Amino acid sequence: MNEKDDFYIGWQDSASPTYSKARKTFFLLSLLALILFAVIYLAVEKPFIDSYFDYGNLTELEGTVVEYPVFGLQTTVNHQQVTVPLVGFGKFDALPVLEKLKTQANARPLSKLRVTLRGTLIQYQEKTWMELTEGDESIINIETTEVAQEAIRRSMGEQRITGEIVDPKCFFGVMNPAYKKIHRACAVRCISGGIPPILAIREGGEFKDYYFILDEKGQPIHQQVLPYVGVPVSMSGEVEEVEDWKVLKVNWNDRQALSLDFSGEVSSCELALNP
Amino acid sequence: MSVSYTSILWNRQKKAYDLGILVFVLVFSVLFFVGHAVLHPNATFETIFIRNFGLLAFLLLHVVLIIGPLARLNARFLVILYNRRHLGVTMFMLAAVHGVFSIMNFHTLGDMNPIKSVFLSNLSYDSLIHFPFQVLGFLALIILVLMATTSHDFWLKNLGPKVWKALHMMVYVAYALIILHVVLGALQNENSPILFGIVLAGFLLISSLHLLAAFRERSIDKPLDQATAEWVKACQVNDIKNDRAKIVTVSGERVAIFKYNGKLSAVNNFCRHQGGPLGEGKIVDGCITCPWHGYQYLPENGQSPPPFTEKVETYRLKLEGEEVWIHPEPLAEGTYVKPIQLAGS
Numbered sequence A: 001m002n003e004k005d006d007f008y009i010g011w012q013d014s015a016s017p018t019y020s021k022a023r024k025t026f027f028l029l030s031l032l033a034l035i036l037f038a039v040i041y042l043a044v045e046k047p048f049i050d051s052y053f054d055y056g057n058l059t060e061l062e063g064t065v066v067e068y069p070v071f072g073l074q075t076t077v078n079h080q081q082v083t084v085p086l087v088g089f090g091k092f093d094a095l096p097v098l099e100k101l102k103t104q105a106n107a108r109p110l111s112k113l114r115v116t117l118r119g120t121l122i123q124y125q126e127k128t129w130m131e132l133t134e135g136d137e138s139i140i141n142i143e144t145t146e147v148a149q150e151a152i153r154r155s156m157g158e159q160r161i162t163g164e165i166v167d168p169k170c171f172f173g174v175m176n177p178a179y180k181k182i183h184r185a186c187a188v189r190c191i192s193g194g195i196p197p198i199l200a201i202r203e204g205g206e207f208k209d210y211y212f213i214l215d216e217k218g219q220p221i222h223q224q225v226l227p228y229v230g231v232p233v234s235m236s237g238e239v240e241e242v243e244d245w246k247v248l249k250v251n252w253n254d255r256q257a258l259s260l261d262f263s264g265e266v267s268s269c270e271l272a273l274n275p
Numbered sequence B: 001m002s003v004s005y006t007s008i009l010w011n012r013q014k015k016a017y018d019l020g021i022l023v024f025v026l027v028f029s030v031l032f033f034v035g036h037a038v039l040h041p042n043a044t045f046e047t048i049f050i051r052n053f054g055l056l057a058f059l060l061l062h063v064v065l066i067i068g069p070l071a072r073l074n075a076r077f078l079v080i081l082y083n084r085r086h087l088g089v090t091m092f093m094l095a096a097v098h099g100v101f102s103i104m105n106f107h108t109l110g111d112m113n114p115i116k117s118v119f120l121s122n123l124s125y126d127s128l129i130h131f132p133f134q135v136l137g138f139l140a141l142i143i144l145v146l147m148a149t150t151s152h153d154f155w156l157k158n159l160g161p162k163v164w165k166a167l168h169m170m171v172y173v174a175y176a177l178i179i180l181h182v183v184l185g186a187l188q189n190e191n192s193p194i195l196f197g198i199v200l201a202g203f204l205l206i207s208s209l210h211l212l213a214a215f216r217e218r219s220i221d222k223p224l225d226q227a228t229a230e231w232v233k234a235c236q237v238n239d240i241k242n243d244r245a246k247i248v249t250v251s252g253e254r255v256a257i258f259k260y261n262g263k264l265s266a267v268n269n270f271c272r273h274q275g276g277p278l279g280e281g282k283i284v285d286g287c288i289t290c291p292w293h294g295y296q297y298l299p300e301n302g303q304s305p306p307p308f309t310e311k312v313e314t315y316r317l318k319l320e321g322e323e324v325w326i327h328p329e330p331l332a333e334g335t336y337v338k339p340i341q342l343a344g345s
């Protein structure tokens, strides 16, 4: 046997056939494992919901500004009369734009204004949201109308509802997937920054229903919600229909009104609750 | 170290190796992005991007971790060990892209410093199921940063091979953190027994190879000497092949006894480069040549041939008939010991 044949020295220009064959075999086997893994991963990966963020395109919508249950625009999307909730750029609400609108309205009631706003559409199922990407520059036009628009509100009584608190900006399209554990931290940031929390209800893997979470007086609530975000949770309170959205008014001082719900998720586990 | 080494820092073998890594990364990424475009068109770009780089880093980490025990089990795999550093640094860069992009995606443009947010957005530190898994990835990434920045031989020299090696053993801590990062994060979301099975299989592969390699080396580590012994019997002359060594343990140190040119010499087994096993090396051009990266030492004094300065401890040997005896007390690094002349040569 040649002296150097059976011994590998990396700084030599080439390896003996035994070694270069070993390298080739190892490389091909790893590559095969890698391809196999990618194929299996793609095959078993959880499907993604059909949500959409119209990134890079700005759309103008015209309608009436509402403040309840959240800052939004009553308008027409796809020939449907809907309320489009409005959020800010990044992980923030769009309330500075609302303040600006009020200043420009000059004491006129919001319900008597027709406003044109420009932003980026976020859509899932028949729900549309809009990011006021340009901040104050999102206000394109304000006109006065005579007919005051009043939102239709209907109480549906006390109910207990189980679902997951999501940040709707990401959930309805900016990120996908935007629920459960991998999205929990981001959802906390968004809700903490003023994006209104939503309780999303799932049935058989599909999202079916949504509730804005407010406090029992119908006021916005953010920080108290954070420990419950991104985990299965069950909450009770008065349910109200406001146009095409639902609202759940939760009494945060009543511990019985809230609980973490692990049915069908992680049965034998309890989370110590220290909100 | 070897004279021939300096002139060839970037040889064909290294190029072939790095090309292999590049192919690995490209094939996976193309498959992953195209696969998503076809099968999961609703997934957002950021999600695919984050998953692609996290998974690639995780897969490469497995490769990095199986090379060590594979090379100990079968010398042919030394060919993959030689350039493991490039694999490690590539793995770190992929993990860094994944980590930094995750922080940008999930934590920036908000009401808190993004790094603070990694630690404070999910506060369920008291729950296993809800544990903030991103924190685990963050800690793993810090370990990988330390390892990647000290991977150069400059740091090896400054820290000394033993400290350096200890630092780089932290890769196992990083691996444990990453396993938890994946199990408590993505796996929980995906809730797929198949993916869970794959992660488990990876863990079993890595741990069983390490156990197997350790088991194989058990006999080497059985000390020959009692605490008081002066000379101890190491082996028979015939136990050692020509130009090769036998590794024995005396006074808690592994020692390589080489047979070459009808002579015997013993040096400490721990290569001063990265701690490679000199006793698994070979005498090439009259020098002990380390099997890992080819550093060289003269067998009679444990010194690298000039201009290199690495030195290892040497040991005294004596012959009683066909029996090789060793004195357990090491001599200072680089001390000349007259080689034992074998009869009939």
Ligand code: HEM
Pocket (backbone or CB within 6 Å): A182, B047, B050, B051, B054, B055, B057, B058, B061, B095, B096, B098, B099, B100, B102, B103, B106, B118, B134, B136, B137, B138, B139, B140, B141, B144, B178, B181, B182, B185, B186
């Ligand atoms: C700053 C540090 C890190 C952060 C913030 C972070 C964040 C994340 C997030 C948010 C996910 C879930 C993504 C998703 O499923 O859509 C994830 C998954 C993952 N991470 Fe990390 N990570 C970090 C470090 C690491 C490191 C160092 C590795 C090492 C290789 C790693 C490997 C993975 C893997 C393999 C996944 C699973 C991918 C999947 O299938 O979804 N991560 N990480």
Ligand code: FES
Pocket (backbone or CB within 6 Å): B271, B272, B273, B274, B275, B276, B277, B290, B291, B292, B293, B294, B295
């Ligand atoms: S040459 Fe690198 S460890 Fe010996």
